[in-house]
Amino acid sequence: MPDVSRTHLVLIPSYNTGERLFSTVEAARAQWNPVWVVIDGSTDGTGERLQTMAASDPGLRVSILRDNQGKGAAVLHGLREAQAAGFTHVLTMDSDGQHPADLIPAFMQASQDRPETMVLGRPVFDASAPLLRVRGRRVSNSWTQLETLFAGIGDSLYGFRVYPLADLKSVMEAQPWMRRFDFDTEAVVRLAWRGVKPVNIDAPVKYLTAEEGGVSHFRYGRDNVLLTWMHTRLVIEFVFRLPGLLWRRLRGAPPFQP
Template sequence: MSALVPEPVPSTSHLVLIPSYNTGRLLLDTVRAARQRWAPVWVVIDGSTDGSEQALLALAAQDAQLRVWVLPHNQGKGAAVLHGVRQALAAGFSHVLTMDADGQHPAALIPPFMALSVGRPEAMVLGRPVFDASAPLLRVRGRKVSNGWTALETLGAGVGDSLFGFRVYPAAALEAVMRRQPWMRRFDFDTEAVVRLVWRGIKPLNLDAPVKYPRPEDGGVSHFRYGRDNVLLTWMHTRLMVEFALRLPGLLLRRLLRRAPFQP
């Protein structure tokens, strides 16, 4: 930790959870940036094969507020988050802030996101991405499709962005919705999580957050595959729309009566 940055006071309710798969040298930079702003920080290595966890494990051996789990094989982002959430619940934590390990998410915004969550523990705090010139245009346009479907599936409950993974979840509610079905384990995790949490009555609160896409020469890595992951998202929204049709009367009643998640 830098001598110029005061050590954050450890929280007993909220922790930072970082899933990582083959993110190379950016993993250590991301974790250090998160630790400068929050304690504790937990990392779940999702079966990485690039050796990126070695330096992190050495760092964790010297830092009581940094914990690392190494899964034996790659299971997907959602599965890694679920592993961390279950460990957090077992340790008595109530909320987790998830952020990517590849340098895209703004560690400097961890404290304000956590502060909002502490003040509104019944809600989930969602990052609303502010893109710069590094963002691939195809991905920026493509997420508008997913956001449109999500707005319909949640009956306009106020999800600012369905795909941005910088967000604070109520851990028990997230674990409950994931336990009940086999999906949400890979790229479908972020979107399906917010839809199902809204259905559960968890109100979304949105905060703007800048997002950057590090260049390959700066260590940037992307595991997104346009064909494979768009097929996965299409299948996910198909499933959610079928279930939405069954839930529609109850959602309409909740909206009419301004019950969670449609309360002010």
């Protein structure tokens, strides 16, 4: 059983993930303590079953939101509870089995070594990755590089990451976005603007088939419209930030500010 961390926790948002949620949580618990799960209005009964598991596992905590609010909203709920409990960093991972639980200790160690940074997974794809998703990711990454003036973010969408809790909570509470599928990308852009530097670590990602218990709530039309709107907003804001950003770089000061 891993030792209890008082500063870093694993945070897993989940919406109707089915049986795959339980193997994801078990894999995370085998690597880290504590693990918190936020059930985002699921209707598949997983929340109640996971609460039963948590009753006999002090390293597992489950929060259930009555209504589905989106991944970012579920993460923000967890951030508020984690900060109230005294934690300083959270590792977010998806509940559908795509992320490598065995790398949790390495990511946490990287964060503990440099707590002022955000530790970002840089996905290594295998043959299971849909080509359309991979190509779309390249487009999002290109926009993110521009929006952050090439701050070194290895990937804008891979949600296996360790965030400084106070910084992430602050940028989320300062504006109404980042509540759904736009969370992962906007989080790294706004944290870069805040001066949080990225540390990139390669990590495999696996797209599970339905036969393997894979569940995806990504919708190409709806979510690509959401991402396009997000990048439009970020580029406009970046243009307004650009003069100050360049001036600060010329002075040798940290390039970004809140």
